[in-house]
Amino acid sequence: MHPESPAIFSIVRIGSLLASLLVALGSGTNYAFSAYGPQLASRLHLSHTRLNVISLSGTVGVYGTAPLMGKLVDARGPRPLMVIAFFSLLVGYSGIRHFYVQGLPDGASGLSNWVFAALMACGFFTGVGGTGGIMSATNATAKSFPHRARATTTGLVFSMFGLSAFIFSTVGHTLFLGDIAGFLLTLAVGTSLPMILGFFFVRSIPLPTSEHDIIYSGEDADDVHTPLFGHQELSSSVESSTATRIHPHSASADYVISSSSSTQSERIQSNASRRDIASTSKKGSTGPVIRGLALAVNGDFWLLFVITIFLTGTGLMYIGNVGLISQALYANAVPTYDEREAAKWQSAQVSTVSISNCLGRIIIGVIADSSHHLMETPRSSYISFVALLFVISQTTAFAVNDVTGLWKASALLGLSYGSLFGLFPAVTIEWFGLPHFSENWGFMSLAPVIGSNILSIAFGRIFDAHSRAPTPEPRSPISHTSSPSESHSMCFEGRACYADSLKLTIAACTCAFALGVYAGIRDWRRQKGGDVDGGARTPIEDERWEEV
Structure with missing residues (x-):
């Protein structure tokens, strides 16, 4: 064993993993926006359209900066990203809390454009911080464990990322029920402090030589950097392919080849033979290698891109607005509106x-x-x-008339949204090849920005059209926990507040389902019959991931 390579189950390696889990826990809180978004809108007299724009700024921070973050962690390691994540999360959530606590100036009927822009910037910073944290954690973890434990360890990291919104929402609303300022303080401190811990303890630890892991270097390494994110996120569908010999490390990580040789000379020969395979693949004889302009004119890219627009747009629209949906259903069902009780239903949906x-x-x-x-x-x-799951989730949401049944739609939406990011990165590799997956997935990650902008803004405008300022009518009076000055506009019509937006998402997901059926049938025919659309496309991992 190399003197600088601790044992696999050493304290330093396990300590880095535990720190990575905490960092991941602080990185997924963008999904918790619905836990405080409606109260933010009420406090600052934001229209629901403007509220969705603030939510979208976080989405842009997540997906828009992922390619840059990936290159940075590849070149400089996790520490620079930990610094970025710390300041971004602290400034982002502290800024949102500041504007919430400050409220509107006396006599003002709404926010100025400058303050609104500042709120958007804060939302953007929260997205940037989440991306920096999860990329650092997954990159370091995947590089620190051999292939036999890589899927398990990175899976643990992603589990904490996925559960982040649930944990913070539960803790925040348990300690600060109805106190949004306290909840935002929890987010500011609870997400930024793990990044300090990560700065000192999250790092790539060399593997013992007995593990025989060979990492591409030089020119080949540039071809195989892979962003394991998004949303963020190359999932277990690629990570868990342990029967093969190339395993994706993490966000923008290297692809590692596990060799069965036991001496350094054998490892070098094995590495060289794989370089030959990669070279042959680049020439087009063993599998697809599509990038750049070739990707822009490739029908498969646009097929998957459009499907991703429809599905991620639906998912992000629902996730960002499920708090408003639960509020509308609750307000329609009770004779007296209680903000604390409404907050419980918001938190329950975010957790689900x-x-x-x-x-x-x-x-x-x-x-x-x-x-x-x-x-x-x-x-x-x-x-x-996956598209069918989305259709079912949106149909279920449309059918729900009572807040007590909304959990069914939330559970189905979360399941379908997670499945999307568990599958689509692997499809991207199959269709366009492994060598430039980082670049290709970066382009594919623009789809959520487009889809969420269209559908979320549509949701906001539809909700605004049904909203009104609260009145002391017996049907929906505001309880002592809020006042008309704090609740600028609200919708008391239940499902009618947002039903038209669900019709849009059902239509979008149905189109995605039809396109998905086409893609699946076509690939079955290509696999069985070869030349269907002018050339058979052999999944590249079947050519390059097999042991030589």
């Missing part, structure tokens, strides 16, 4: 989405990988399955 989101990432990976390796089923066959 968070837990099922985590489960979806795990389940789809197991299903897709098992069927792919046992029955040679193309992973693209499950695109329609």
Whole structure:
């Protein structure tokens, strides 16, 4: 064993993993926006359209900065990203809390454009911080453990990321029920402090030489950097392919080849032979290698891109507005509106989405990988399955008339959203190749920004059209926990407040389902019959991931 390489179960390696888990816990709180968003809108007299714009700024921070964060962690390691994550999360959530506590100036009927822009900037920082944290944690963890433990350890990290919104929502509303300022303080401190711990303890620890892990270097390494994020996130569907020999490390991490040789010379020869395979693949003889302009004119890219727009737009719209949905259903059902009780229902929906989101990432990976390796089923066959889950979730949400039944729609939405990010990165590799996956997935990650902007803003405008200022009518008076000055506008019409937006998402997900069916059938035909659309496309991991 190399003197600088601690044992696999050494204190320093396990300590780095535990620190990574805490960092991941502080990185997924963008999904908790619905736990405080409605109260923020009420306090600052924000229209629901403007509230959705603030939510979208966090989405842009998550997905828009992922490619840059990936390159930075590849080049400089996790520490720079920990610094960025610390300041971004602290400034972002502290800034939102400051504007919430400050409220509106005396006599003002709404926020100035400058303050609104500052709120958008704060939302953007929370997204940037979450991306920096999860990329650092997954990158360091995957590089610190051998292939036999890599899927398990990175899976643990992603589990904490997926459960982040649930944990913070539960803790915040347990300690600060109805106190949004206290909850925002919890987010500011609770998300930024783990980054300090991560700065000192999260790092890539060299593997013992007995593990025989060979890492691409030089020119080949540039071709195989892979962002394991998004939303963020190369899932267990790729990570758990332990029957193969190349395993994705993490966000923008290297692809590692596990060799069975036991001497340094054998390892060098094994590495060289794999370089030959990579070179042959680049020439197009063993699998697809599509990037750049070729990607821009590739029909498969636009097919997957459009499907991703429809599905991620639906998921982010629901996740960002489930708090408003629960408020509308609750207000319509009770004779006296109690903000504390409404906050409990908001927190319950956020927790449900968070837990099922985590489960979806795990389940789809197991299903897709098992069927792919046992029955040679193309992973693209499950695109329609994921889209169908979205359709069912939105149909369920449309059918719910009472807040007590909203958990069903939230659970289905979280499951389908997690499944999307558990499957689509693997499909991207199958369709466009492994060498430039980082670049290709970066382009694919622009789809959530487009989809969420369209559908979330539509939701806000539809909700605004049904909203009104609260009145002391017997049907929906505001209890002592709020006042008309604090509650600028609200919708008391129940499902009618947002039903039209669900019609849009049902239509979008149905289109995605039809496109997914087409993609699956076409890939089955390509696999069985070869040349269907002018050339058979052999999944690249079947060519390059097999042991030589």
